[in-house]
Amino acid sequence: MDVLRTFVSGVELGSFARAAERVGRSPSAVSLQLRKLEDQVGQTLFTKKGRGLALTEAGEILIGYARRILDLNDEARTALRGLSALEGWVRIGIPQDFAETWLPDLLARFQRAHPKTRVEARVDRGAHLVEAVHAGTLDLALTWGRLGNERAEVLQERQVVWIGPESYAYDKAEPFPLVAFDEPCMFRRAAIAALEREKIAWRHVFASPSLSGLWAAVSAGLGVTVRTLEGKPPQLSVIDAREAGLPELGRIELAMHGAGGKADPQVGELTALIREAVAFR
Template structure:
């Protein structure tokens, strides 16, 4: 019995673009080929797999079959790995140092994936990571001490180029074994003055007349999380990553709704090139995968 036929990355890429765009025409524009050529690629892919992965509906709308849904998730992973291998062997070897800033809220959730992929493709580049509040990171960018930084929306300087990496809900966070959210006044564990999330939380409580007091203040995630885990206070955070023992409050548990928040990527005034752009691309790719994962969960 012979080995199974390999999957052509070009066919997988065409299929992924069609699925993402919902259109053969728009996918063909992204690839830079004719619509008929893209259609033939899909036919070749389906012939290789022995299954239909796409269906054309009325008006040219495209739908994924069950096999297509299965293939889309895995083709993205395969294409990312394919591109990573290609860049590792074909791209010129880069050396140097890139200085990256991030609030510690995001460091544990996102940096392991970013740094692993970056190290695999650019092993000779040193990454200096500074974990600090967004307000401090913006000042370090202004002073030229950082090449790149993740910051929370609301801290970016005016007229400073930025890329939105992620957008999602800001939620009230409490202990899953205690009920500090039922206390009056409401005890809060928040970041120090100048934090956008702190301003948002206090403004929401003032708008509803809910009495509150700031019981704990810290510049770090660990400092605000510890009293919440102990059942002594409530904090605010995204829910992309929560330590065990914490949970988001439900809308019916008495606290006002909070707006969505965003994570931005900012470049320094004089970033070291080309390593800065390479790391920025890895960061953007990681967050795009995160947003697609969230979309699948909410679908």
């Protein structure tokens, strides 16, 4: 399972160096895992593509099975841990990045493993989710950044990157075209702070309340946005900051906010499952 998790993480992140960091192993240990996996399946899983790696036909076949095997493994462990028949409600807030990627599947597996527990998920901006946790209308929430809540648990740090259309070239004669949410937004703040630190003129060319709206604007060539790699559409590319003459953006915390005090068993179980899932993504 560990080898399959490393394999899936590397493919989803687009880099086994990033996967090594994510799974808490050295790059050499990850390379050894991948060689072991190729020996076990008796097929070459990767081929060179430019400076990176691409899946072979065998790799494409295996990645689908690997995801299903890991999902079933995680669901089985959740079900076995939940033999006490958890009951009640879990109300969770999630950012749009996760609502459109892996978290709905995780919530569905949790629901199947604990059919007497009802899951209510709310997708919203981080600041609104933290307010809802404090107000008692959510049991827990995931946000980018701790958002002023020093009691929030930092699950992970992710690299923040510039994302634009493929082969995007920044015209330095014009203000930098930024696509971002309106305030409050941690990514917008990081981008503006970095641009102003380097004295790069910028303009906010497109704002949207939805992440899909931002992706659509960038895909249409209106400008560049700032996010993590989570949920990046395949038609968009990470812009090499050094080559483009743009500042590095650093990292952002992925935080979990709880209501405080002793959590109900079903809330504690879902919290543990999310911690485990994030550790391998």
